[in-house]
Amino acid sequence: MLGGVVLALTLLLALPARAALPRAASVPGGVALVSLGPVAGTGGPPRAWLGEQPVLVTRRAGEWIAVVGLALDTPPGRHELLVQPVPAAAAAEPAVADAAAASGRAAFSVAAKEYPAQRITLKDSSKVDLSAADLARVEHEMAEIRRLKRHWRTADDIDLDFVVPADGRMTGRFGVRRFFNGEARSPHAGFDIAAARGSPVRANAHGIVLASGDYFFNGRTVFVDHGNGLLSMYCHLDRIDVQAGDVLAKGQRLGLVGASGRATGPHLHWGVVLNGALVDPQLFLSARGDRR
Numbered sequence: 001m002l003g004g005v006v007l008a009l010t011l012l013l014a015l016p017a018r019a020a021l022p023r024a025a026s027v028p029g030g031v032a033l034v035s036l037g038p039v040a041g042t043g044g045p046p047r048a049w050l051g052e053q054p055v056l057v058t059r060r061a062g063e064w065i066a067v068v069g070l071a072l073d074t075p076p077g078r079h080e081l082l083v084q085p086v087p088a089a090a091a092a093e094p095a096v097a098d099a100a101a102a103s104g105r106a107a108f109s110v111a112a113k114e115y116p117a118q119r120i121t122l123k124d125s126s127k128v129d130l131s132a133a134d135l136a137r138v139e140h141e142m143a144e145i146r147r148l149k150r151h152w153r154t155a156d157d158i159d160l161d162f163v164v165p166a167d168g169r170m171t172g173r174f175g176v177r178r179f180f181n182g183e184a185r186s187p188h189a190g191f192d193i194a195a196a197r198g199s200p201v202r203a204n205a206h207g208i209v210l211a212s213g214d215y216f217f218n219g220r221t222v223f224v225d226h227g228n229g230l231l232s233m234y235c236h237l238d239r240i241d242v243q244a245g246d247v248l249a250k251g252q253r254l255g256l257v258g259a260s261g262r263a264t265g266p267h268l269h270w271g272v273v274l275n276g277a278l279v280d281p282q283l284f285l286s287a288r289g290d291r292r
Ligand SMILES: [Zn+2]
Pocket: 172, 188, 190, 191, 192, 268, 269, 270
């Protein structure tokens, strides 16, 4: 018992004095850091929503900061969060209905960003021009993925300082506007790391496996829930080594690099979701040498 208390205290003292935050980039596909005011007393964080989606709130020094994911289709201009300053109940899940009861607002602005274009030629045109059966499968999978991206689990041990989940060469930047065999497709909403088939894929931060599946475009994929609307997805895996509910430590292996789904060769496609929006994973990599 005492050992446990001492261990807990040691872990507490080992925590950094200031929580690492992602780099702010208030652009479509980026992350806005919005001050929600000073930390007062011992109360929990204020709760905030972007539209109906709850938003991650953390503290930096004596200030509450909303860490807001901005989808690639976010229109530039002024946006605002709904804010509920005092939590109604510390342990309650932030229900969508609460957004209507929020009493405050916090405004922030989003600047325009032009991402580069990339043209890709795929020999297997069946992954570009879909059959009716494949189209039905893709629509079903997209609905499932949309639902997973909106997942929320309240957590108070958020790690916003990621490690790169695979060793290899960065081959695909976030946000690139893609054309497959000349046809415009959705922009590249993740970060690609080329590595040999069978290379380990590791959790970029601790979390709980939310789901896994084998999808038409994304191939074998693992979703990890880091808490408070922050998730990672690891796509095109050759093998999945975890299942829903598994608790993962930062750096723990969850599968192997592959080329399943729509992939031109073995690589990891790593997506990061924040309040339902796919954002640039590089914003969460610190400058200590593992940024590529
Ligand atoms: Zn990719």
